[in-house]
Amino acid sequence: MASHINYTCTLLTILLIISIPSEAQLSSKFYDSTCPSALTTIRTAIRTAISRERRMAASLIRLHFHDCFVRGCDASILLNDSSTITSEKNALPNLNSVRGYEVIDNAKSQVEKICPGVVSCADILAVAARDASFYVGGPSWTVKLGRRDSKTASLSSANSQLPGFGDSLNTLISLFKAKGLSARDMVALSGSHTIGQAQCFTFRTRIYNNASDINAGFATTRRRKCPASGGNANLAPLDLVTPNSFDNNYFKNLIQKKGLLASDQVLFSGGSTDSIVDEYSKNPTKFKSDFAAAMIKMGDISPLTGSKGQIRKLCYAVN
Template sequence: MSLFLLLSNMSSCEAQLSTIFYNKTCPNALTEIRNVVRCAVSAERRMAASLIRLHFHDCFVQGCDASILLDETPIIQSEKTAIPNISSVRGYNVIEDAKRTVESLCPGVVSCADIVTLAARDASVAVGGPSWDVKLGRKDSTTANRARENTDLPSPFADADTLISAFSVKGLNTRDMIALSGARTLGQAQCFLFWSRIYSNGTDIDPGFASTRSRKCPRTGGDTTLAPLDLVTPNSFDNNYYKNLVQRKGLLQSDQVLFTSASTNSIVQFHFTRLSDLKG
């Protein structure tokens, strides 16, 4: 999937990346990282979505530099504690396991930035999603930017114009944004992120869908209760994301607006039709 490849190549440095970067210095690195990711996803299917999201949150601020892995220090304000990440982004333990494994093979060779990027690809494959060639050779960041994590990452309440603008700043156009959004066919969201949508009685939400969702997320209580973004196949990478939007069953407001907005509707329809045709 070229859009994941484009995201993976977002970087704050000008280093030349290559798919064969570790072929001589650590030839078994990619296999070992893949094995760690497969085991993690096998143990907890939801981990696939978590690793893809971890990669996105890393890349969207400062490029794909593993800055999101840095802990708080007297001179670093950790991105882990940014509002979109704290008690939400997960998968750090899988990256640590993969790093520990490759360090035992070739100490000081494979960057955490490359491991995060490879883990996202391998997580996608593990749940039936696309694969892509990952260019490697990133350097790990020694700085983090919590402030930009708080301001740059797209809000689940954003309208279409705001989303388009946020991605445009990163060099991604509207088609790129909608294609990348399709990764939300996986994963879960906390109730407080979509309460206003399911209780809105709006015309952009299917009434039956809203009623079903309200059973697990009542008007009061359960702020952090998790609900799958896709009720049908929450742990499989498929085209249900676009199908849900067409049926007014997008869980987050920032997803459903991609179908209801005139500036993005035709692209969502294209992805829905194209992927439906491919399925037969």
């Protein structure tokens, strides 16, 4: 009798262990039966937005990144202020800087028309980042799906866990390590700065401090659109050479001391990541492959799955 009970308990334990991962697992086929047109619908919305404004590609990749680094890839960054929520949009790394919210809202609206209440905003963010990369010449990758949306946001986490434009190499490595990402992942993901633009206030100190880690001619050129005072929101491309193409020129810039942000240049400043930057500057195929792998890895940060969270009807508000 005792052996029968033990066998039954063991069997139940095994079944329980088997059932837990299956609920929490993301899958590229998650919507194959519930919303087979979801990915095509999202791709159309993203391509339309980027065709109108090329810069939006960089903004959408960054939006997914800023979402995943705060409490995981749960679309918490999309939530507006409410009586119960203090929006992450107000955090210093996001305020008047992160863009593309309306593009995600539009994609969500299009998907809701064909499959109401099925596709999460968190998954739309992940797919949008992939489609944005590919549209401007970057790599594509298979997006794992099945994330659910957060019912809360965390302003304090956004302020403390997102990398800053003046961070040291050690700080950057630590921030990424805390999210399960390696130094190589960090360098590869930083390569998204091969597209997009930065505001004057984020690089003013760097171009005016006459330090040894910046090319003098490059600094002079950048000062034309970024005065010593004022013009904080003036924009400048992160990569002057090919600002609208996803390539490996970003890494070539770093080797020439032409990184726009201090947090860019520290990747090639005599530290532990110099060899990775050098490798990517010579091998664009390896960079793109590593970038895609790092984006997949980033998309796996603490997703809400199963019965956790919800599928928001509107990305900017809880149901």
